[in-house]
Amino acid sequence: MADRIGDEVNQVVELIYTHTGKVVITGIGKTGIIGKKIAASLASTGTQAIFINAAEALHGDLGIVSRGDVVIAISNSGESEEILNVVQTIKKLACPLVAITGDVNSSLAKQADYVLDVGVQREACKIGLAPTTSTTAALVMGDALTVCLMEKRNFQPENFALYHPGGALGRRMLTQVRDCMTDIVPMVSESTSFKDVIAEVSLKRLGITMVCNKAGKVTGIITDGDIRRATQKYTDFQNLRAADFMSHSFKRIEASLMVNDALEIMDRYKITTLAVVEKEVDDAPIIGILHIHHVYGFAKHY
Numbered sequence: 001m002a003d004r005i006g007d008e009v010n011q012v013v014e015l016i017y018t019h020t021g022k023v024v025i026t027g028i029g030k031t032g033i034i035g036k037k038i039a040a041s042l043a044s045t046g047t048q049a050i051f052i053n054a055a056e057a058l059h060g061d062l063g064i065v066s067r068g069d070v071v072i073a074i075s076n077s078g079e080s081e082e083i084l085n086v087v088q089t090i091k092k093l094a095c096p097l098v099a100i101t102g103d104v105n106s107s108l109a110k111q112a113d114y115v116l117d118v119g120v121q122r123e124a125c126k127i128g129l130a131p132t133t134s135t136t137a138a139l140v141m142g143d144a145l146t147v148c149l150m151e152k153r154n155f156q157p158e159n160f161a162l163y164h165p166g167g168a169l170g171r172r173m174l175t176q177v178r179d180c181m182t183d184i185v186p187m188v189s190e191s192t193s194f195k196d197v198i199a200e201v202s203l204k205r206l207g208i209t210m211v212c213n214k215a216g217k218v219t220g221i222i223t224d225g226d227i228r229r230a231t232q233k234y235t236d237f238q239n240l241r242a243a244d245f246m247s248h249s250f251k252r253i254e255a256s257l258m259v260n261d262a263l264e265i266m267d268r269y270k271i272t273t274l275a276v277v278e279k280e281v282d283d284a285p286i287i288g289i290l291h292i293h294h295v296y297g298f299a300k301h302y
Contacts, residue, residue, distance in 0.1 A: 001140045004117050009141075012098050012114050013148045019096070021068030022048035028055055028082050030131040031074040031138060038072075038142030045146055046153045054082035062089050072098045076118070076134040078106020087111050100141055102134055116141050177262055178255035180295055181276045181288035187212060190219065190243035194230070197222055197242050206291050208273050211246045218286055220246035221275070252277050255287060259295050266292055 016023055023042055027035035035051050042049035052061045054073075065071065071090045075083045078101040087108065090097050099112035102119040109115045118141050124132040149155075186209035188200050200209045201224065211220040222242060230245040231237075252275045253262050262274055276288040 001137055016070050017152045019070050023070050024065050025051045025072045026054045026086055027074035030135050034135050034138045035074050041146040045150050046155050047149050054086050057086050067093050069095050071095045074100045074138055075108050076102040078103040078108035100138055175259045177253055177257050177290055180259055181290040183288045185286055185289055188242050192242040194237045194240040206289055211242050220248045221250040222246045254280050262290055
């Protein structure tokens with residue numbers, strides 16, 4: 001299918017993007033099920049879309065279609081009687097018609113304004129008849145359209161969350177860091193012994209402890225990884241102090257930012273914990289710690 005993504009796909013993306021109406025997808029049988037999924041994906045990513053069953057369309061559901069809509073008809077053979085009957089009305093309404101079909105020479109393709117070729121050599125099943133490969137190809141083409149339109153619309157995580165407020169993913173992206181973090185901040189001084197550093201990390205169960213100087217200013221962080229590296233590097237643990245093996249730099253995030261922003265930072269730097277500040281300014285006090293378990297635990301709780 002990757003080889004089929006070309007000028008005509010670009011034209012259909014532009015057509016949908018610039019049209020003021022909605023996208024109406026129609027199909028029947030197994031392709032109808034694929035059509036439902038494509039419509040759902042478009043609708044949840046910023047493109048107004050709806051699915052109508054071709055058989056039901058012939059008995060009143062065509063009233064959903066308005067001038068200015070873009071109609072996408074899905075038929076592997078391109079000869080489905082129900083689909084072809086729907087096309088006649090679509091033509092009268094002067095709606096642009098996009099055919100997703102496995103036969104570019106079919107009756108549907110000849111009447112369409114745009115043809116997206118999803119033809120396959122054969123179905124995957126033993127008898128070569130059950131829609132398997134063909135429906136997968138149609139689904140891939142629909143997903144390609146969806147992703148391209150997301151790019152055109154600059155669809156962002158916060159937009160996704162707006163359309164998915166009921167799911168854990170949506171809640172996660174609509175949630176501020178301050179709502180997930182813990183206000184328990186593990187802390188030791190630069191002069192804290194190696195043994196007591198381990199005790200603080202173990203007691204607070206976050207895999208880290210912050211380190212501060214005599215003035216109370218946070219000067220670094222010690223992670224589980226820093227402790228392991230210290231055991232390999234040093235032999236005199238009796239005299240080892242936090243300042244000897246702490247990391248001076250650490251990642252911070254503002255409490256008002258979204259949890260999704262925190263996850264992007266964690267992923268980029270391959271870390272699991274962030275220090276939380278009210279404002280990202282020099283010497284800003286740390287008001288909490290966000291651990292990746294807090295994020296997924298919060299989503300699971302809801």
